[in-house]
Amino acid sequence: MHTDGETTGTVVSHITCRSCGETYDLDLTEFPCRECGGILDPQYDYDALDITPEEWAARGDSMWDYRELLPVRDPDAIVSMGEGATPLVNAPRLAEDLGVDGLWFKDEGQNPTNTFKDRGQAAAISCANEQGVTDVALNSAGNAGQSASAYAARAGMNCHVFLNHQAGKVKKSLVRAHGADLHLQEGKIGDAGAAFTEAAAEHGWYSVKTFQTPYRHEGKKTMGYEVFEAFEWSSPDHIVYPTGGGVGLIGIWKAYQELRELGWLDADPPKLHVAQTTGAAPVVEAIEEGREEHEPWENPDSIARGVEIPDPGASPWMLEAVFESGGTGVTVSDEEAFDASLVAAREAGVEMCVTSAVALAGTMELAAEGVFGPDEDVVVINTGAGAKTASKIGKHAANSKKGA
Numbered sequence: 001m002h003t004d005g006e007t008t009g010t011v012v013s014h015i016t017c018r019s020c021g022e023t024y025d026l027d028l029t030e031f032p033c034r035e036c037g038g039i040l041d042p043q044y045d046y047d048a049l050d051i052t053p054e055e056w057a058a059r060g061d062s063m064w065d066y067r068e069l070l071p072v073r074d075p076d077a078i079v080s081m082g083e084g085a086t087p088l089v090n091a092p093r094l095a096e097d098l099g100v101d102g103l104w105f106k107d108e109g110q111n112p113t114n115t116f117k118d119r120g121q122a123a124a125i126s127c128a129n130e131q132g133v134t135d136v137a138l139n140s141a142g143n144a145g146q147s148a149s150a151y152a153a154r155a156g157m158n159c160h161v162f163l164n165h166q167a168g169k170v171k172k173s174l175v176r177a178h179g180a181d182l183h184l185q186e187g188k189i190g191d192a193g194a195a196f197t198e199a200a201a202e203h204g205w206y207s208v209k210t211f212q213t214p215y216r217h218e219g220k221k222t223m224g225y226e227v228f229e230a231f232e233w234s235s236p237d238h239i240v241y242p243t244g245g246g247v248g249l250i251g252i253w254k255a256y257q258e259l260r261e262l263g264w265l266d267a268d269p270p271k272l273h274v275a276q277t278t279g280a281a282p283v284v285e286a287i288e289e290g291r292e293e294h295e296p297w298e299n300p301d302s303i304a305r306g307v308e309i310p311d312p313g314a315s316p317w318m319l320e321a322v323f324e325s326g327g328t329g330v331t332v333s334d335e336e337a338f339d340a341s342l343v344a345a346r347e348a349g350v351e352m353c354v355t356s357a358v359a360l361a362g363t364m365e366l367a368a369e370g371v372f373g374p375d376e377d378v379v380v381i382n383t384g385a386g387a388k389t390a391s392k393i394g395k396h397a398a399n400s401k402k403g404a
Contacts, residue, residue: 109385224255275362
Protein backbone atom coordinates (compact mmCIF):
# COMPACT_ATOMS: atom_id res chain seq x y z
CA MET A 1 0.00 0.00 0.00
CA HIS A 2 1.19 3.50 -0.78
CA THR A 3 2.24 5.54 2.22
CA ASP A 4 2.74 9.27 2.57
CA GLY A 5 6.19 10.61 1.78
CA GLU A 6 8.12 10.89 -1.44
CA THR A 7 5.99 10.49 -4.56
CA THR A 8 6.57 10.12 -8.27
CA GLY A 9 4.69 13.37 -8.87
CA THR A 10 1.92 11.48 -10.64
CA VAL A 11 -1.42 13.24 -11.04
CA VAL A 12 -3.36 9.96 -11.22
CA SER A 13 -6.64 10.43 -9.37
CA HIS A 14 -8.87 7.36 -9.67
CA ILE A 15 -9.96 4.48 -11.91
CA THR A 16 -13.08 4.46 -14.09
CA CYS A 17 -14.90 1.66 -15.90
CA ARG A 18 -15.23 2.51 -19.59
CA SER A 19 -18.47 0.52 -19.87
CA CYS A 20 -20.61 1.48 -16.88
CA GLY A 21 -18.80 4.52 -15.49
CA GLU A 22 -18.25 3.02 -12.04
CA THR A 23 -15.33 4.65 -10.24
CA TYR A 24 -12.74 3.04 -7.97
CA ASP A 25 -9.95 4.30 -5.78
CA LEU A 26 -6.33 3.55 -6.53
CA ASP A 27 -6.03 0.75 -3.97
CA LEU A 28 -8.21 -1.54 -6.11
CA THR A 29 -6.69 -5.01 -6.61
CA GLU A 30 -9.58 -6.97 -8.17
CA PHE A 31 -10.01 -6.61 -11.92
CA PRO A 32 -11.91 -6.07 -14.20
CA CYS A 33 -14.89 -3.90 -13.17
CA ARG A 34 -16.80 -5.55 -10.32
CA GLU A 35 -20.10 -4.08 -11.54
CA CYS A 36 -20.08 -5.09 -15.20
CA GLY A 37 -16.79 -6.76 -16.10
CA GLY A 38 -15.78 -3.76 -18.21
CA ILE A 39 -12.33 -2.37 -18.94
CA LEU A 40 -10.87 -0.17 -16.19
CA ASP A 41 -8.98 2.99 -17.12
CA PRO A 42 -6.87 5.21 -14.82
CA GLN A 43 -7.81 8.89 -14.81
CA TYR A 44 -5.59 11.92 -14.18
CA ASP A 45 -5.98 15.47 -12.92
CA TYR A 46 -4.35 17.20 -15.88
CA ASP A 47 -4.78 20.63 -14.30
CA ALA A 48 -2.47 19.53 -11.47
CA LEU A 49 0.38 18.49 -13.79
CA ASP A 50 3.53 20.42 -12.92
CA ILE A 51 5.90 19.49 -15.74
CA THR A 52 6.76 20.75 -19.21
CA PRO A 53 7.46 18.84 -22.43
CA GLU A 54 11.01 20.16 -22.31
CA GLU A 55 11.53 18.70 -18.83
CA TRP A 56 10.19 15.34 -19.99
CA ALA A 57 12.47 15.37 -23.03
CA ALA A 58 15.53 16.21 -20.94
CA ARG A 59 15.26 13.00 -18.90
CA GLY A 60 15.67 10.42 -21.66
CA ASP A 61 16.27 7.28 -19.56
CA SER A 62 13.18 5.04 -19.71
CA MET A 63 9.40 5.11 -19.94
CA TRP A 64 9.40 6.41 -16.36
CA ASP A 65 10.49 9.77 -17.77
CA TYR A 66 6.72 10.24 -18.09
CA ARG A 67 5.97 9.19 -14.51
CA GLU A 68 3.66 12.15 -13.87
CA LEU A 69 1.13 10.52 -16.22
CA LEU A 70 1.68 6.96 -15.03
CA PRO A 71 -0.34 5.36 -12.21
CA VAL A 72 2.44 4.54 -9.71
CA ARG A 73 2.64 6.90 -6.74
CA ASP A 74 5.51 5.44 -4.68
CA PRO A 75 8.88 5.68 -6.49
CA ASP A 76 10.22 2.79 -4.41
CA ALA A 77 7.51 0.54 -5.90
CA ILE A 78 8.70 1.01 -9.48
CA VAL A 79 9.99 -2.22 -11.02
CA SER A 80 12.14 -1.23 -13.97
CA MET A 81 14.89 -2.57 -16.20
CA GLY A 82 15.18 0.55 -18.35
CA GLU A 83 12.21 -0.28 -20.58
CA GLY A 84 11.16 2.35 -23.07
CA ALA A 85 13.26 5.10 -24.65
CA THR A 86 13.48 2.89 -27.74
CA PRO A 87 14.77 4.39 -31.00
CA LEU A 88 12.74 5.60 -33.93
CA VAL A 89 14.80 4.10 -36.75
CA ASN A 90 14.75 5.94 -40.07
CA ALA A 91 14.48 3.70 -43.16
CA PRO A 92 15.07 6.00 -46.16
CA ARG A 93 15.46 3.22 -48.73
CA LEU A 94 12.14 1.72 -47.73
CA ALA A 95 10.53 5.16 -47.75
CA GLU A 96 11.69 5.62 -51.33
CA ASP A 97 10.45 2.16 -52.30
CA LEU A 98 7.02 2.89 -50.83
CA GLY A 99 6.77 6.41 -52.22
CA VAL A 100 6.55 8.28 -48.90
CA ASP A 101 8.60 11.11 -47.45
CA GLY A 102 9.72 9.16 -44.40
CA LEU A 103 9.34 5.65 -43.04
CA TRP A 104 10.30 4.93 -39.45
CA PHE A 105 10.39 1.84 -37.25
CA LYS A 106 9.57 2.32 -33.59
CA ASP A 107 11.91 -0.47 -32.52
CA GLU A 108 10.36 -2.02 -29.44
CA GLY A 109 12.56 -5.08 -29.87
CA GLN A 110 15.20 -3.16 -27.92
CA ASN A 111 13.27 -3.49 -24.64
CA PRO A 112 14.64 -5.78 -21.86
CA THR A 113 12.77 -8.93 -22.95
CA ASN A 114 12.79 -7.79 -26.58
CA THR A 115 9.16 -6.71 -26.96
CA PHE A 116 6.92 -3.78 -26.13
CA LYS A 117 5.16 -6.00 -23.59
CA ASP A 118 7.78 -4.75 -21.12
CA ARG A 119 6.16 -1.33 -20.98
CA GLY A 120 2.82 -2.79 -19.93
CA GLN A 121 4.24 -5.27 -17.48
CA ALA A 122 6.56 -2.71 -15.90
CA ALA A 123 3.48 -0.60 -15.11
CA ALA A 124 1.29 -3.52 -14.01
CA ILE A 125 3.95 -5.20 -11.84
CA SER A 126 4.92 -1.84 -10.30
CA CYS A 127 1.30 -1.20 -9.30
CA ALA A 128 1.07 -4.72 -7.89
CA ASN A 129 4.28 -4.08 -5.98
CA GLU A 130 2.84 -0.86 -4.57
CA GLN A 131 -0.13 -2.89 -3.30
CA GLY A 132 2.07 -5.53 -1.63
CA VAL A 133 0.92 -8.28 -4.01
CA THR A 134 2.77 -11.61 -3.79
CA ASP A 135 1.29 -13.58 -6.73
CA VAL A 136 0.49 -12.32 -10.23
CA ALA A 137 -1.00 -14.29 -13.10
CA LEU A 138 -2.06 -14.05 -16.76
CA ASN A 139 -2.67 -16.00 -19.90
CA SER A 140 -0.69 -15.00 -22.96
CA ALA A 141 0.28 -15.88 -26.51
CA GLY A 142 3.86 -15.88 -25.22
CA ASN A 143 5.62 -12.54 -25.06
CA ALA A 144 3.49 -10.98 -22.32
CA GLY A 145 3.98 -14.10 -20.22
CA GLN A 146 7.73 -13.93 -20.66
CA SER A 147 7.73 -10.23 -19.78
CA ALA A 148 5.53 -10.71 -16.71
CA SER A 149 7.76 -13.51 -15.47
CA ALA A 150 10.84 -11.28 -15.80
CA TYR A 151 9.36 -8.29 -13.98
CA ALA A 152 7.74 -10.46 -11.31
CA ALA A 153 11.10 -12.11 -10.70
CA ARG A 154 12.73 -8.71 -10.33
CA ALA A 155 10.04 -7.70 -7.82
CA GLY A 156 10.35 -10.96 -5.87
CA MET A 157 6.80 -12.06 -6.73
CA ASN A 158 5.43 -15.42 -7.73
CA CYS A 159 4.20 -15.46 -11.32
CA HIS A 160 1.72 -17.91 -12.90
CA VAL A 161 1.74 -17.96 -16.71
CA PHE A 162 -0.82 -19.80 -18.84
CA LEU A 163 0.24 -20.50 -22.43
CA ASN A 164 -0.90 -22.95 -25.05
CA HIS A 165 1.49 -25.53 -26.45
CA GLN A 166 1.77 -23.56 -29.71
CA ALA A 167 3.59 -20.70 -27.97
CA GLY A 168 7.15 -20.25 -29.18
CA LYS A 169 9.98 -22.22 -27.62
CA VAL A 170 11.85 -19.03 -26.70
CA LYS A 171 8.93 -17.72 -24.67
CA LYS A 172 8.26 -20.99 -22.86
CA SER A 173 11.93 -21.50 -22.08
CA LEU A 174 12.42 -18.00 -20.68
CA VAL A 175 9.23 -18.10 -18.60
CA ARG A 176 10.75 -21.15 -16.93
CA ALA A 177 14.16 -19.46 -16.70
CA HIS A 178 12.66 -16.58 -14.70
CA GLY A 179 11.20 -19.08 -12.25
CA ALA A 180 7.54 -18.59 -13.12
CA ASP A 181 4.97 -21.33 -12.74
CA LEU A 182 4.22 -22.30 -16.37
CA HIS A 183 0.88 -23.92 -17.22
CA LEU A 184 0.64 -25.29 -20.78
CA GLN A 185 -2.77 -25.89 -22.35
CA GLU A 186 -3.96 -27.63 -25.49
CA GLY A 187 -5.64 -25.49 -28.14
CA LYS A 188 -5.43 -21.73 -28.67
CA ILE A 189 -5.01 -18.65 -26.46
CA GLY A 190 -8.71 -18.80 -25.50
CA ASP A 191 -8.16 -22.21 -23.95
CA ALA A 192 -5.22 -20.85 -21.95
CA GLY A 193 -7.48 -17.96 -20.95
CA ALA A 194 -10.18 -20.28 -19.62
CA ALA A 195 -7.64 -22.19 -17.55
CA PHE A 196 -6.21 -18.93 -16.21
CA THR A 197 -9.65 -17.60 -15.24
CA GLU A 198 -10.49 -20.76 -13.30
CA ALA A 199 -7.16 -20.89 -11.49
CA ALA A 200 -7.04 -17.18 -10.70
CA ALA A 201 -10.50 -17.33 -9.14
CA GLU A 202 -9.55 -20.37 -7.08
CA HIS A 203 -6.28 -18.94 -5.77
CA GLY A 204 -7.09 -15.22 -5.67
CA TRP A 205 -4.15 -14.24 -7.86
CA TYR A 206 -3.67 -10.62 -8.97
CA SER A 207 -4.33 -10.38 -12.70
CA VAL A 208 -1.84 -8.76 -15.08
CA LYS A 209 -3.84 -9.95 -18.09
CA THR A 210 -4.57 -7.67 -21.05
CA PHE A 211 -7.40 -5.26 -20.22
CA GLN A 212 -8.14 -6.92 -16.90
CA THR A 213 -5.41 -4.95 -15.21
CA PRO A 214 -6.00 -1.21 -15.73
CA TYR A 215 -2.29 -0.65 -16.09
CA ARG A 216 -0.87 -2.38 -19.15
CA HIS A 217 -2.28 0.15 -21.63
CA GLU A 218 -0.91 2.88 -19.35
CA GLY A 219 2.60 1.54 -19.77
CA LYS A 220 2.07 1.16 -23.53
CA LYS A 221 0.95 4.76 -23.95
CA THR A 222 4.53 5.87 -23.26
CA MET A 223 5.32 4.49 -26.71
CA GLY A 224 3.03 7.19 -28.08
CA TYR A 225 4.65 9.88 -25.95
CA GLU A 226 8.03 8.90 -27.38
CA VAL A 227 6.80 9.02 -30.98
CA PHE A 228 5.22 12.46 -30.52
CA GLU A 229 8.31 13.71 -28.72
CA ALA A 230 10.54 12.45 -31.55
CA PHE A 231 8.37 14.41 -33.99
CA GLU A 232 9.00 17.53 -31.86
CA TRP A 233 5.62 17.32 -30.12
CA SER A 234 3.81 16.92 -33.37
CA SER A 235 2.36 13.88 -35.05
CA PRO A 236 3.44 11.61 -37.88
CA ASP A 237 0.84 11.26 -40.59
CA HIS A 238 0.34 7.51 -40.15
CA ILE A 239 1.05 4.78 -37.60
CA VAL A 240 0.65 1.12 -38.58
CA TYR A 241 0.21 -1.33 -35.73
CA PRO A 242 0.18 -5.18 -35.72
CA THR A 243 -3.07 -5.77 -33.93
CA GLY A 244 -4.13 -8.61 -31.68
CA GLY A 245 -5.46 -7.45 -28.32
CA GLY A 246 -4.76 -3.84 -29.34
CA VAL A 247 -3.20 -2.63 -26.09
CA GLY A 248 -0.48 -0.62 -27.83
CA LEU A 249 -2.87 0.90 -30.36
CA ILE A 250 -5.13 2.09 -27.55
CA GLY A 251 -2.12 3.30 -25.57
CA ILE A 252 -0.94 5.45 -28.49
CA TRP A 253 -4.46 6.84 -28.93
CA LYS A 254 -4.70 7.68 -25.22
CA ALA A 255 -1.27 9.35 -25.35
CA TYR A 256 -2.45 11.55 -28.21
CA GLN A 257 -5.65 12.49 -26.39
CA GLU A 258 -3.77 13.34 -23.20
CA LEU A 259 -1.22 15.53 -24.97
CA ARG A 260 -4.02 17.36 -26.77
CA GLU A 261 -5.79 17.85 -23.43
CA LEU A 262 -2.59 19.36 -22.03
CA GLY A 263 -2.22 21.66 -25.01
CA TRP A 264 1.15 20.15 -25.93
CA LEU A 265 -0.07 18.91 -29.32
CA ASP A 266 -2.09 20.96 -31.77
CA ALA A 267 -1.61 18.58 -34.69
CA ASP A 268 -4.28 16.29 -36.11
CA PRO A 269 -3.95 12.74 -34.82
CA PRO A 270 -1.87 10.23 -36.73
CA LYS A 271 -4.08 7.99 -38.82
CA LEU A 272 -4.03 4.73 -36.88
CA HIS A 273 -4.06 1.66 -39.13
CA VAL A 274 -4.81 -1.86 -37.89
CA ALA A 275 -2.78 -4.65 -39.53
CA GLN A 276 -3.95 -8.24 -39.06
CA THR A 277 -3.53 -11.54 -40.86
CA THR A 278 -6.04 -13.15 -43.18
CA GLY A 279 -6.27 -15.99 -40.66
CA ALA A 280 -7.40 -13.79 -37.76
CA ALA A 281 -8.88 -10.41 -38.69
CA PRO A 282 -11.88 -9.61 -36.48
CA VAL A 283 -10.97 -5.93 -36.08
CA VAL A 284 -10.25 -5.33 -39.77
CA GLU A 285 -13.55 -7.01 -40.61
CA ALA A 286 -15.35 -4.64 -38.22
CA ILE A 287 -13.56 -1.63 -39.76
CA GLU A 288 -14.55 -2.66 -43.28
CA GLU A 289 -18.16 -3.09 -42.20
CA GLY A 290 -18.24 0.15 -40.17
CA ARG A 291 -19.22 -1.63 -36.97
CA GLU A 292 -18.60 -0.40 -33.43
CA GLU A 293 -17.58 -3.84 -32.18
CA HIS A 294 -16.08 -6.96 -33.71
CA GLU A 295 -17.65 -10.36 -34.21
CA PRO A 296 -15.54 -13.16 -32.72
CA TRP A 297 -13.45 -14.88 -35.36
CA GLU A 298 -14.03 -18.60 -35.73
CA ASN A 299 -11.08 -20.94 -36.20
CA PRO A 300 -8.21 -18.40 -36.12
CA ASP A 301 -5.12 -19.67 -37.90
CA SER A 302 -1.90 -17.70 -38.22
CA ILE A 303 1.78 -18.30 -37.65
CA ALA A 304 1.87 -14.75 -36.25
CA ARG A 305 0.67 -15.86 -32.81
CA GLY A 306 0.77 -12.39 -31.28
CA VAL A 307 -2.05 -11.21 -33.55
CA GLU A 308 -3.94 -14.51 -33.65
CA ILE A 309 -6.53 -13.12 -31.21
CA PRO A 310 -10.05 -14.17 -32.24
CA ASP A 311 -12.05 -12.21 -29.67
CA PRO A 312 -10.31 -8.99 -28.56
CA GLY A 313 -12.33 -7.57 -25.70
CA ALA A 314 -11.31 -3.95 -26.32
CA SER A 315 -12.44 -3.75 -29.94
CA PRO A 316 -14.88 -0.85 -29.33
CA TRP A 317 -11.98 1.24 -28.02
CA MET A 318 -9.76 0.17 -30.91
CA LEU A 319 -12.44 0.97 -33.46
CA GLU A 320 -13.01 4.37 -31.86
CA ALA A 321 -9.29 5.10 -32.26
CA VAL A 322 -9.24 4.00 -35.90
CA PHE A 323 -12.40 5.81 -36.96
CA GLU A 324 -11.70 9.05 -35.06
CA SER A 325 -8.12 9.21 -36.31
CA GLY A 326 -9.12 8.56 -39.91
CA GLY A 327 -7.26 5.26 -40.13
CA THR A 328 -8.22 1.97 -41.71
CA GLY A 329 -7.51 -1.76 -41.56
CA VAL A 330 -5.48 -4.10 -43.73
CA THR A 331 -4.95 -7.85 -43.83
CA VAL A 332 -1.90 -9.76 -45.05
CA SER A 333 -1.04 -13.44 -45.40
CA ASP A 334 1.48 -15.24 -43.22
CA GLU A 335 3.71 -15.50 -46.30
CA GLU A 336 3.58 -11.73 -46.81
CA ALA A 337 4.52 -11.21 -43.14
CA PHE A 338 7.52 -13.51 -43.53
CA ASP A 339 8.55 -11.66 -46.69
CA ALA A 340 8.22 -8.32 -44.89
CA SER A 341 10.49 -9.50 -42.07
CA LEU A 342 13.19 -10.09 -44.68
CA VAL A 343 12.52 -6.70 -46.29
CA ALA A 344 13.03 -4.98 -42.92
CA ALA A 345 16.24 -6.91 -42.27
CA ARG A 346 17.70 -6.38 -45.74
CA GLU A 347 16.53 -2.85 -46.49
CA ALA A 348 16.83 -1.26 -43.03
CA GLY A 349 18.79 -3.71 -40.88
CA VAL A 350 15.81 -3.92 -38.50
CA GLU A 351 15.00 -7.33 -37.05
CA MET A 352 11.25 -7.98 -36.79
CA CYS A 353 9.52 -11.07 -35.45
CA VAL A 354 6.77 -12.48 -37.67
CA THR A 355 3.99 -10.80 -35.67
CA SER A 356 5.65 -7.39 -35.95
CA ALA A 357 6.27 -7.92 -39.66
CA VAL A 358 2.49 -8.05 -40.13
CA ALA A 359 2.65 -4.27 -39.63
CA LEU A 360 5.30 -3.77 -42.31
CA ALA A 361 3.50 -6.08 -44.73
CA GLY A 362 0.34 -4.07 -44.04
CA THR A 363 2.25 -0.83 -44.62
CA MET A 364 3.45 -2.13 -47.99
CA GLU A 365 -0.12 -3.05 -48.93
CA LEU A 366 -1.48 0.35 -47.84
CA ALA A 367 1.23 2.07 -49.88
CA ALA A 368 0.26 0.01 -52.93
CA GLU A 369 -3.36 1.06 -52.38
CA GLY A 370 -2.36 4.74 -52.39
CA VAL A 371 -3.29 5.39 -48.75
CA PHE A 372 -0.10 7.38 -48.09
CA GLY A 373 0.85 10.66 -49.73
CA PRO A 374 4.33 11.31 -51.16
CA ASP A 375 5.02 14.01 -48.56
CA GLU A 376 3.83 11.98 -45.56
CA ASP A 377 5.63 10.25 -42.69
CA VAL A 378 4.74 6.69 -41.71
CA VAL A 379 5.69 5.00 -38.43
CA VAL A 380 5.63 1.19 -38.25
CA ILE A 381 5.49 -0.25 -34.75
CA ASN A 382 8.04 -3.07 -34.49
CA THR A 383 6.55 -4.70 -31.42
CA GLY A 384 9.17 -7.43 -31.03
CA ALA A 385 12.66 -8.45 -32.06
CA GLY A 386 13.42 -10.94 -34.79
CA ALA A 387 15.08 -13.20 -32.21
CA LYS A 388 11.59 -14.14 -30.99
CA THR A 389 10.97 -16.13 -34.20
CA ALA A 390 14.51 -16.36 -35.55
CA SER A 391 14.35 -20.01 -36.60
CA LYS A 392 11.15 -19.49 -38.61
CA ILE A 393 12.51 -16.36 -40.29
CA GLY A 394 15.83 -18.07 -41.01
CA LYS A 395 14.05 -21.04 -42.59
CA HIS A 396 11.97 -18.67 -44.72
CA ALA A 397 15.12 -16.82 -45.80
CA ALA A 398 16.80 -20.11 -46.78
CA ASN A 399 13.75 -21.26 -48.72
CA SER A 400 13.46 -17.90 -50.45
CA LYS A 401 17.09 -18.18 -51.57
CA LYS A 402 16.50 -21.70 -52.91
CA GLY A 403 13.51 -20.45 -54.90
CA ALA A 404 15.37 -17.46 -56.33
